[in-house]
Amino acid sequence: MSNDLLNQLKTIISEKLDVNLKVEEIDENASLFEDGLGIDSIAIVTLLSLLEKQFDIQFSEDDLTPENFSNLNLLTKVIANKINSKATTKLRHKLGENVRFLYIRALYYGISYSDLKQAEQLAHDLSSWSHILAGMAANYNHVAQEAWNAKHWQSAMQLWQTTVAYYHYAQRYCGDEKQAEYVTNSRQAYHNLLPLLQPKCQKIAIPFEDTLLPGYMRIFQSGAPLVILIGGIEASKEVELHKLAETFLQRGMSVVYFDGPGMGEIENTVPMRIDFEIAVSAVIDFISQQKGLTSKIGIFGFSLGAYLAARATAMDDRIAACISLSGFFDGTVFDKLPPKDQQIMANKFRLNSLEKLVAPDTSVTLKNLPQAIKQPFFIIHGGGDVRVPMQQIERMQAWATGETRLWVLKDVEHICISRFNEVLPIMGDWMAEKLEIYRKR
Numbered sequence: 001m002s003n004d005l006l007n008q009l010k011t012i013i014s015e016k017l018d019v020n021l022k023v024e025e026i027d028e029n030a031s032l033f034e035d036g037l038g039i040d041s042i043a044i045v046t047l048l049s050l051l052e053k054q055f056d057i058q059f060s061e062d063d064l065t066p067e068n069f070s071n072l073n074l075l076t077k078v079i080a081n082k083i084n085s086k087a088t089t090k091l092r093h094k095l096g097e098n099v100r101f102l103y104i105r106a107l108y109y110g111i112s113y114s115d116l117k118q119a120e121q122l123a124h125d126l127s128s129w130s131h132i133l134a135g136m137a138a139n140y141n142h143v144a145q146e147a148w149n150a151k152h153w154q155s156a157m158q159l160w161q162t163t164v165a166y167y168h169y170a171q172r173y174c175g176d177e178k179q180a181e182y183v184t185n186s187r188q189a190y191h192n193l194l195p196l197l198q199p200k201c202q203k204i205a206i207p208f209e210d211t212l213l214p215g216y217m218r219i220f221q222s223g224a225p226l227v228i229l230i231g232g233i234e235a236s237k238e239v240e241l242h243k244l245a246e247t248f249l250q251r252g253m254s255v256v257y258f259d260g261p262g263m264g265e266i267e268n269t270v271p272m273r274i275d276f277e278i279a280v281s282a283v284i285d286f287i288s289q290q291k292g293l294t295s296k297i298g299i300f301g302f303s304l305g306a307y308l309a310a311r312a313t314a315m316d317d318r319i320a321a322c323i324s325l326s327g328f329f330d331g332t333v334f335d336k337l338p339p340k341d342q343q344i345m346a347n348k349f350r351l352n353s354l355e356k357l358v359a360p361d362t363s364v365t366l367k368n369l370p371q372a373i374k375q376p377f378f379i380i381h382g383g384g385d386v387r388v389p390m391q392q393i394e395r396m397q398a399w400a401t402g403e404t405r406l407w408v409l410k411d412v413e414h415i416c417i418s419r420f421n422e423v424l425p426i427m428g429d430w431m432a433e434k435l436e437i438y439r440k441r
Contacts, residue, residue: 005083006076012050013072017043028072036071044069057082084124102172104417109239110165130174134182137166141189148192157196163189168239187265190238199249206258208282214265215258215283216242220249222292225435228283228319229257232303232415233341233348237264244300247428252437254293258283260308262348272348274363280312284319296435300427302326302415304345310366310396314373321376321434323427326415328388329395331357331364336387366399374402376434380423382412405430 010026013019019038030036032044039047048059057079068078106116115136123129144159167186171179194201199218206213216237227248229241241257248255259265260279262272273279280299287293298321301309306327313322334345335358346354357364366372377400381393390408397406407426409419416423 005080006072008054009051009072009076009079012054013037013039013047016050017047019043026072028076031071032069032075051079055079055083102169104413105415106165106169108417108420109169109243110162111169115166126173127175130170130172130182131178133166134170134174134178134185137163137170137182137185137189140166141185144189144192153196157193160189160193160196164193164238164242168236172234186236187238190242199254204256204258204286206283206286208279211266211270213258213260213279213282215256217254217256217290218245218249219254219292220252221254223294224252224254225294225296225298225320225437226254226256226287227298227300227431227435228280228287228309229255230260230280230299230301230305230309231257231263232305233337233344235302235305240302244302244424247424248298248300248431251428251432253298253432253435256283256287267348271350275311276308277312277315280308280319281316284316288318296320298322298431298435300325300431307364307366310373310377311369313375313377314366314369314371317375319375321378321431322373323378323380323431324396325380325423325427326382326385326388327379327396329366329392329399331362332360333388333392334358334364366396373400373404376403377405378427378430379404379406380416380427381406381408382414382416382419383408384411385414387414 006028007023010023010028013026014021014023017039021037026037032039048064052058059082063078063082068074103113103116107113111133115133119129119132119136122132140159141163144156144163147153147155147159164186167182167189171182171186174182191203194203194216197218199220202217202219204215204217206215227245229237229245229248231237231241235241237257237259245255245257259267260276261270284297287297288295295318297319299309299313299319300323301307302325306324307329309322310324310327313319331354334342334354337345342354345357346352349357351357356362379393379396381388381390383390393406393408397404409416409423412419
């Protein structure tokens with residue numbers, strides 16, 4: 001960038017100022033003033049104006065020092081710094097309200113704050129931010145492989161978990177041909193660490209109609225109650241669901257997390273469907289056929305996954321309890337999604353737009369199910385959620401006919417990640433109680 005910038009400065013001086021010098025005759029190390037390029041004070045003012053217009057920058061009083069204007073090399077550095085600073089500001093502006101939400105999520109799921117800040121400072125747009133994060137992921141992956149080769153199992157596991165998260169967040173804002181590569185790299189890193197996890201993590205393939213639903217199963221111990229986890233629009237079973245599954249594993253429950261129609265590994269081959277509960281029933285059928293698993297099954301979902309979990313619980317009596325974290329009652333909430341997420345949702349359903357899903361008579365609704373939830377139902381909602389209004393939560397609560405607990409966290413964002421230190425233990429204990437776990441301590 002600096003060489004290109006330097007050449008642009010030489011061109012401006014040669015063509016716009018009265019210096020009688022060709023571009024190739026301008027020495028970047030020579031003084032700009034009378035003893036060098038011969039630019040007088042009036043021409044310097046003109047040059048400043050030209051540079052501000054050309055590069056869309058503003059010089060401050062602090063910039064106007066003799067040192068900064070002593071030669072073109074130093075002036076080039078000043079301009080480059082101002083361009084980079086402006087690019088970082090633009091990046092933060094483009095991320096907008098998502099910055100805080102993104103940072104909270106990324107930090108919880110394994111991205112270090114220093115790496116986030118470094119990527120933000122180096123990036124000039126969202127795509128470059130993603131590629132910088134992916135570069136960091138590649139480095140962590142390399143160190144993880146070295147730890148594995150040295151039989152440092154704990155280090156290898158931790159470093160591969162980091163790799164998984166970095167590649168996942170790199171693909172979130174990638175928007176180019178690298179996105180699929182980053183998704184694949186994230187999933188491969190997760191597969192690398194599977195033998196190292198405790199309790200052990202087993203890849204599973206769940207029969208569903210004419211396809212297989214990919215997922216993972218971790219058994220706490222034979223006969224332990226089990227929780228099924230379902231994620232949101234762009235959640236990864238290898239990142240978000242893996243992390244959230246620990247809440248239940250730590251309390252003596254086994255877990256299954258999977259990609260249903262329109263999700264993860266099969267989103268491009270199996271579209272999302274209104275009756276997603278059929279896929280959940282297929283998962284429960286699979287669980288019931290596994291040796292050592294229990295008939296005591298709970299379900300947890302967040303965001304879109306919370307809505308899907310509520311549907312499944314209402315339609316399948318084999319589910320004993322349900323937790324909805326930032327769920328909703330019907331598809332009219334999709335109208336509040338950012339444009340990018342709206343398009344992602346439309347693609348999942350193979351629709352050109354979300355008009356059918358956000359209409360008042362939307363088919364994405366709990367209202368039209370033949371029966372409501374009668375099992376224990378825990379609804380958790382952030383009072384500051386700009387995507388899901390409180391009216392949706394009230395309708396969900398009124399719809400349920402069994403034991404229902406509502407917890408609204410004042411001024412907290414969608415999915416309540418900023419309060420996970422409080423939310424996850426409470427919801428984990430609630431599920432353990434409903435599935436009748438009594439662990440000796």
